[in-house]
Amino acid sequence: xxxxxxxxxxxxxxxxxFAGPDSLVVSQLNAKAYKYYLYNPDSSILLANRAIVLAxxxxxxxxxxxxxxxxxxxxxxxxxxxxxxxxGFKALKTYENSSYxxxxxxxxxxxxxxxxxxxxxxxxxxxxxxxxxxxxxxxxTKLLAEAFREKSFLLLELKQYxxxxxxxxxxxxxxxxLKDSLNKSILYGRNTRIFFELKDYKKSIAYNKKSILMxxxxxxxxxxxxxxxxxxxxFYAVNKKDSALLSLTKSIPISKSIRNLPTLIKTHELIxxxxxxxxxxxxxxxxxxxxxxxxxxxxxxxxxxxxxEILSGYELASKEKTILSLENENAKEKESNRIIxxxxxxxxxxxxxxxxxxxxxxxxxxxxxxxxxxxxxxxxLKSKLFSVISHDLxxxxxxxxxxxxxxxxEYVTPDEFKNISVKLKSSLNISQNTLENLxxxxxxxxxxxxxxxxxxxxxxxxxxxxxxxEETASKKQISIINEANRDLMVNADINQVNLxxxxxxxxxxxxxxxxxxxxxxxxxxxxFCMVDICDSGIGMTAAEISxxxxxxEYFTKSGTEKEKGTGLGFLLCKDFIKRNGGEVFIESEVxxxxxxxxxLPMA
Numbered sequence: 120x121x122x123x124x125x126x127x128x129x130x131x132x133x134x135x136x137f138a139g140p141d142s143l144v145v146s147q148l149n150a151k152a153y154k155y156y157l158y159n160p161d162s163s164i165l166l167a168n169r170a171i172v173l174a175x176x177x178x179x180x181x182x183x184x185x186x187x188x189x190x191x192x193x194x195x196x197x198x199x200x201x202x203x204x205x206x207g208f209k210a211l212k213t214y215e216n217s218s219y220x221x222x223x224x225x226x227x228x229x230x231x232x233x234x235x236x237x238x239x240x241x242x243x244x245x246x247x248x249x250x251x252x253x254x255x256x257x258x259x260t261k262l263l264a265e266a267f268r269e270k271s272f273l274l275l276e277l278k279q280y281x282x283x284x285x286x287x288x289x290x291x292x293x294x295x296x297l298k299d300s301l302n303k304s305i306l307y308g309r310n311t312r313i314f315f316e317l318k319d320y321k322k323s324i325a326y327n328k329k330s331i332l333m334x335x336x337x338x339x340x341x342x343x344x345x346x347x348x349x350x351x352x353x354f355y356a357v358n359k360k361d362s363a364l365l366s367l368t369k370s371i372p373i374s375k376s377i378r379n380l381p382t383l384i385k386t387h388e389l390i391x392x393x394x395x396x397x398x399x400x401x402x403x404x405x406x407x408x409x410x411x412x413x414x415x416x417x418x419x420x421x422x423x424x425x426x427x428e429i430l431s432g433y434e435l436a437s438k439e440k441t442i443l444s445l446e447n448e449n450a451k452e453k454e455s456n457r458i459i460x461x462x463x464x465x466x467x468x469x470x471x472x473x474x475x476x477x478x479x480x481x482x483x484x485x486x487x488x489x490x491x492x493x494x495x496x497x498x499x500l501k502s503k504l505f506s507v508i509s510h511d512l513x514x515x516x517x518x519x520x521x522x523x524x525x526x527x528x529e530y531v532t533p534d535e536f537k538n539i540s541v542k543l544k545s546s547l548n549i550s551q552n553t554l555e556n557l558x559x560x561x562x563x564x565x566x567x568x569x570x571x572x573x574x575x576x577x578x579x580x581x582x583x584x585x586x587x588x589e590e591t592a593s594k595k596q597i598s599i600i601n602e603a604n605r606d607l608m609v610n611a612d613i614n615q616v617n618l619x620x621x622x623x624x625x626x627x628x629x630x631x632x633x634x635x636x637x638x639x640x641x642x643x644x645x646x647f648c649m650v651d652i653c654d655s656g657i658g659m660t661a662a663e664i665s666x667x668x669x670x671x672e673y674f675t676k677s678g679t680e681k682e683k684g685t686g687l688g689f690l691l692c693k694d695f696i697k698r699n700g701g702e703v704f705i706e707s708e709v710x711x712x713x714x715x716x717x718x719l720p721m722a
Contacts, residue, residue: 184213304333
């Protein structure tokens with residue numbers, strides 16, 4: 120039986136090119152990994168990773184994608200939703216728009232199930248609908264059954280019980296024809312919960328007994344742990360507390376073995392409630408402690424940004440698709456412009472024979488060329504702006520939205536809210552600075568900025584910037600040493616100089632370590648005022664210095680406390696320094712210090 124299952128999965132896993140000995144080994148590893156993911160997800164993850172390494176080494180991209188799909192399923196079984204989404208997208212990227220329709224649909228459904236578990240129902244519905252379209256368009260009965268299975272779960276979570284029961288029964292009918300006992304048992308468990316929610320305990324217990332039997336035979340440990348938990352809930356609902364405790368205690372070791380935290384939390388919570396009602400407070404307290412420990416474990420996953428990273432990854436993937444679409448449109452526009460230019464050239468040749476029309480056709484050609492160039496530049500600018508906004512400004516706003524939702528639902532205490540708010544404020548301040556840089560950069564790209572030079576004393580301007588950045592520096596216990604004590608009159612745009620100083624001082628703070636110093640000095644050199652901003656931070660390599668000084672490519676790296684940036688700030692500094700008739704210099708030693716200097720003409 121075991122060998123037959125491996126052969127079945129081996130045949131169903133996609134191959135790429137010549138199916139040599141290594142390809143067969145990869146298929147067998149993936150088949151075993153898929154078989155284990157519901158009752159031994161750790162072994163499944165180990166086998167899938169081995170399959171991926173071998174597949175990528177030999178260039179079997181679809182077999183590698185299948186390994187990532189299994190990693191998505193196995194990590195979902197362990198409630199590690201971040202990794203589940205991450206690997207789900209890696210698999211989907213390969214299968215999407217390929218000839219492997221079933222695998223494409225499976226990836227959609229894997230992502231959908233994870234989104235349901237993190238209560239992002241609109242995203243889940245979108246992926247289920249995609250799978251349904253694929254199944255119906257290609258007459259794929261098995262994929263249709265799996266889509267019905269996940270749609271019934273989504274509808275159950277939305278408390279649409281009649282519709283959930285309809286799709287569950289539709290799936291059961293197909294799985295009976297396919298003789299798929301594993302998925303049929305999952306849907307028996309689904310019906311167990313539906314009838315329990317409808318308070319039809321007789322039907323609920325009947326389906327529960329079927330699901331327990333079939334889960335045991337199929338080796339679906341995740342479903343078996345949930346089924347024993349549901350049996351405990353049913354017994355508790357009909358006031359059979361001792362029977363409920365017996366079923367619940369059977370669920371615990373099964374769910375614990377695969378680290379199914381959501382089921383463990385609900386199981387210990389119900390056991391503690393029953394013992395409290397039976398006045399057995401010692402036992403109740405014991406299970407409440409376990410409940411608290413599991414909740415802390417699940418909370419820690421979320422606290423470290425798991426849910427937000429899932430959504431960020433989801434949004435980033437969507438934005439990348441949009442950007443790719445825009446780039447394709449730009450390519451089509453270029454091709455269209457090329458055709459137009461050829462037509463204009465042809466018309467110009469003909470017009471050369473007709474003196475009275477030659478000037479008209481020549482002017483038309485020039486106008487078309489200028490228009491095409493302008494459109495191309497605007498489209499490129501839009502693509503750049505879209506990329507920056509989607510990556511650097513969405514995150515803090517989504518964090519704020521998630522925090523407000525957690526506060527509204529009272530998931531956090533006032534003290535936790537206060538701690539999170541402090542971090543969020545810092546993140547929003549960074550986003551505000553990013554947005555300001557982005558707007559200045561956009562104006563400069565569209566020639567919307569005009570440099571208006573005046574004569575002013577640079578000393579008070581530096582002092583104002585130091586005052587503005589002291590709060591940021593104090594959070595890292597960094598001292599800003601302002602040694603710019605001389606009155607030096609310069610001829611430049613004061614607003615642009617202010618932005619240059621703010622960006623360079625903030626960069627120095629960003630790349631400085633806790634308890635270090637940032638110094639600012641001024642001096643006169645050949646009728647120029649030179650400003651030096653030095654830190655004792657992580658430093659820069661020669662290649663990095665050359666990149667930021669000699670190209671217009673974006674360059675950014677994380678600060679000493681993982682602070683992120685867009686790279687726009689330094690691009691603006693270079694642009695504004697050049698506009699004001701100055702130059703910029705960098706001296707640095709890796710791991711020790713960096714000094715950024717710039718000059719401005721003296722008045």
